[in-house]
Amino acid sequence: MRHTRLLKKPVKVINIALRSLLQHKLRTALSILGVICGVMAVMTMISIGEGAKRESLVQIEQLGTKNIYIKAISLTDVQKKKAMDGRSPGLGAGDAARIRRECPGVTDVAYLKELRASVMAAAKDISPQVVACSANYSGLQSIHVSHGRSLTEQDMVQNNQVCVLGDRVAKNLGLQGHVGNFVRIEDSLFKIIGQLQPFDRKAVKSGAITARNYNEMVIIPLAAAAMFDEKQSINSVSKSSELTEIIVQVRSADQVDSTAKIIRRIMEHAHGGVEDYQVVVPQELLRQSQKIQRTFNVVLGSIAFISLLVGGIGIMNIMLATVSERTREIGIRRSLGATQEDIIIQFLTEAVSLTFSGGLIGVLTGTVCVWLVSTIAKWTTAITMLSFILPLLTSVLIGIFFGLYPAYLAAKMDPIAALRYE
Amino acid sequence: MANLIEANKICKDFQIGVSKIQALRDIDFHANRGDFVAIMGASGSGKSTLLYILGCLDRPTTGTYFLDGQDVSHTTDRELSHIRANLIGFIFQTFNLLPQLNIYENVEVPFLYGSIDGEEIEERVTRAIRQVGLLHRLKHRPSELSGGEMQRVAIARAICMDPVLILADEPTGNLDSQTGLDILKTFEELHDHGATILLVTHAREVAAFARRKLTLRDGKFIETYPITEEAR
Numbered sequence: 001m002r003h004t005r006l007l008k009k010p011v012k013v014i015n016i017a018l019r020s021l022l023q024h025k026l027r028t029a030l031s032i033l034g035v036i037c038g039v040m041a042v043m044t045m046i047s048i049g050e051g052a053k054r055e056s057l058v059q060i061e062q063l064g065t066k067n068i069y070i071k072a073i074s075l076t077d078v079q080k081k082k083a084m085d086g087r088s089p090g091l092g093a094g095d096a097a098r099i100r101r102e103c104p105g106v107t108d109v110a111y112l113k114e115l116r117a118s119v120m121a122a123a124k125d126i127s128p129q130v131v132a133c134s135a136n137y138s139g140l141q142s143i144h145v146s147h148g149r150s151l152t153e154q155d156m157v158q159n160n161q162v163c164v165l166g167d168r169v170a171k172n173l174g175l176q177g178h179v180g181n182f183v184r185i186e187d188s189l190f191k192i193i194g195q196l197q198p199f200d201r202k203a204v205k206s207g208a209i210t211a212r213n214y215n216e217m218v219i220i221p222l223a224a225a226a227m228f229d230e231k232q233s234i235n236s237v238s239k240s241s242e243l244t245e246i247i248v249q250v251r252s253a254d255q256v257d258s259t260a261k262i263i264r265r266i267m268e269h270a271h272g273g274v275e276d277y278q279v280v281v282p283q284e285l286l287r288q289s290q291k292i293q294r295t296f297n298v299v300l301g302s303i304a305f306i307s308l309l310v311g312g313i314g315i316m317n318i319m320l321a322t323v324s325e326r327t328r329e330i331g332i333r334r335s336l337g338a339t340q341e342d343i344i345i346q347f348l349t350e351a352v353s354l355t356f357s358g359g360l361i362g363v364l365t366g367t368v369c370v371w372l373v374s375t376i377a378k379w380t381t382a383i384t385m386l387s388f389i390l391p392l393l394t395s396v397l398i399g400i401f402f403g404l405y406p407a408y409l410a411a412k413m414d415p416i417a418a419l420r421y422e
Numbered sequence: 423m424a425n426l427i428e429a430n431k432i433c434k435d436f437q438i439g440v441s442k443i444q445a446l447r448d449i450d451f452h453a454n455r456g457d458f459v460a461i462m463g464a465s466g467s468g469k470s471t472l473l474y475i476l477g478c479l480d481r482p483t484t485g486t487y488f489l490d491g492q493d494v495s496h497t498t499d500r501e502l503s504h505i506r507a508n509l510i511g512f513i514f515q516t517f518n519l520l521p522q523l524n525i526y527e528n529v530e531v532p533f534l535y536g537s538i539d540g541e542e543i544e545e546r547v548t549r550a551i552r553q554v555g556l557l558h559r560l561k562h563r564p565s566e567l568s569g570g571e572m573q574r575v576a577i578a579r580a581i582c583m584d585p586v587l588i589l590a591d592e593p594t595g596n597l598d599s600q601t602g603l604d605i606l607k608t609f610e611e612l613h614d615h616g617a618t619i620l621l622v623t624h625a626r627e628v629a630a631f632a633r634r635k636l637t638l639r640d641g642k643f644i645e646t647y648p649i650t651e652e653a654r
Contacts, residue, residue: 009534019522332518335479336579337507337535339500415479419518 017350020326021357031318032358034311035398039362039391040369041307043383045300046390047370049293051381056289063282064141065253068260070095070246070267071278079274088274092242095277098270099248103262105255106248110137113225114244119169119218120184128169130185130218131244132225138164138196140249143214148179148194151221155193159223163190167198168215183218188227190220256283308394311358312402319351319406330410331418340411347410351403352396359395363388425488426586426618427453427476432485434471434641445471447641449485453620455586458613460621460632468641469622470591476620477510477589478502490586507535511580515592517572519564519579525551526560529579536583550582551575554608570601577608581617588612590621594628606631 021028063069072091093111100109112133119128138150145164155162163183170177170192182189199214250259260281267277323330330343338346367383374381432449435442445468453459463469474480475487478494479502487495494505506512511532519528529550533543551557554574564572573593580588590609594602610631613619621632629635637645 012534016523016527023522328518329520332520333531333535334503335477335506335512335518336532337503339503339535341500342503342535416474419479419514 034314035358036362038308040366041304042391043366046387055380060286068248069280088271105250108249110140145194164194164219166217170195316402323410327421334415343411344407347407352399355399428488458633460629463638467638511585513590515595550578
């Protein structure tokens with residue numbers, strides 16, 4: 001069986017297709033407008049979606065994919081009464097010890113307490129957050145010091161009045177913020193033993209938990225927090241809470257869900273059913289974020305699909321007109337030996353050339369659109385290979401899908417009738 | 423040696439509404455390699471229908487047609503296309519050039535569908551255009567040519583594949599008498615070089631250039647006779 005020659009001479013065929021299209025420049029340009037809009041929409045959708053995905057991934061990674069957070073939460077009056085009736089002690093070191101003891105997959109447990117204490121000599125443009133935490137907190141949160149050292153177990157045991165400053169706090173304090181100097185927190189002097197590395201914080205949009213701004217933190221040993229008056233605890237609603245947050249690390253990310261279930265049971269039992277805490281799993285946040293993203297993608301995808309559908313119908317319309325207009329040419333080509341497949345390929349090539357050109361222009365305008373979105377709306381966007389390839393591939397498929405019927409009609413024409421067409 | 427064309431008892435019917443029209447009735451037509459045959463007839467006599475059947479653009483309703491020893495009356499559409507691409511060259515009254523392509527590209531079109539590849543294409547296209555004397559107009563579009571020049575391009579396109587049979591449908595119908603004469607002289611030259619030409623016309627003076635003349639009326643040959651040198 002003879003293979004179609006056109007497949008062996010694709011460059012020639014594409015060249016002829018482009019020349020035929022360029023015969024009617026305005027018509028060609030108008031006919032691909034729909035495809036341009038559709039491809040632009042697809043590209044923008046992918047880039048915004050990818051940007052949002054990356055952003056939430058970074059945020060979740062900052063919280064730690066192997067971590068589970070237990071946060072003390074504010075209670076309503078009814079809840080407070082229930083807490084007293086249930087004799088819930090609030091979030092405390094006992095919870096941390098219980099979790100460590102009873103959860104099989106747990107490798108480490110850290111905890112902290114946020115304090116309302118002011119750091120003297122700090123400029124007004126920053127508001128350092130003083131937190132008292134366990135020695136393993138820095139390690140578990142993967143925050144490292146650029147100068148000096150982190151808090152140690154010895155600092156806890158010896159109740160040392162030492163602190164580690166966030167990068168911005170240290171810089172803000174100037175010479176006074178150097179390791180070895182002292183900083184006044186409320187009425188007490190704390191020796192600076194370390195300075196944290198600068199931290200690129202991504203704000204988590206979910207209200208459930210936020211990655212702390214380590215740049216503006218002052219970390220002191222948990223034992224040293226006792227010297228601050230109980231009133232200074234910002235956990236004012238649940239004054240009895242010893243801690244603000246417990247961070248539990250499990251062995252592997254796939255153990256997070258099962259461990260979170262166990263923790264919820266332990267906490268429910270220990271707190272007498274009083275919900276004065278919240279168990280937050282970053283992975284769950286990621287899933288929620290992905291779910292929202294999917295909804296967003298479906299909406300934008302539908303818009304893009306409709307645009308492409310409209311564009312495709314425009315292409316089919318113009319190809320039908322082209323076939324009708326070039327009936328005689330079809331007859332000539334058939335008389336010169338073109339098979340039906342050759343005619344199909346010829347018109348399909350024209351349709352695909354049309355939509356691919358539209359795709360290319362759409363990708364270019366889409367890139368500009370993505371840039372505008374990130375510049376004006378300040379949305380995080382990401383242009384990946386997929387955001388180029390998928391719209392272009394879609395434009396080719398649109399060309400094939402909507403060009404096939406006109407091409408088929410052209411191929412099925414009676415050569416003699418086509419030759420006699422006036 | 424077998425005839426190049428052996429068409430026996432060819433009938434062609436067309437169904438128009440409820441009535442059936444017999445365009446060709448029991449046509450027997452034979453031609454050897456190197457023949458130059460003119461088929462004459464008035465409008466509606468069936469000469470173009472016969473030309474399209476002999477040119478493998480159409481199939482007879484009944485009868486057999488052997489071209490170069492191959493039965494082409496019962497072949498598939500794809501095979502007919504293959505035969506047209508490689509064995510037959512068409513020349514039409516209205517030239518039928520593709521307006522978006524230049525002269526070179528127009529002559530190159532049959533190679534998109536034929537069995538010749540590579541550098542031979544360029545060689546053959548150039549040779550064909552040289553043969554019709556239009557090498558200096560390679561890059562011109564059909565719209566920039568005169569009628570005679572367009573028909574010469576069509577001749578170049580018809581001969582570039584070295585077909586066994588050249589079919590011409592009223593090739594001088596759209597030309598003035600002098601240009602028509604030039605075109606017919608080109609046909610004579612092609613015939614002198616061994617080409618087999620089948621020419622359909624209603625004009626006696628055109629048919630006179632052929633070596634044999636057949637006249638069709640109502641789908642049947644009514645006279646067949648050779649044309650002498652003197653008659654021409």
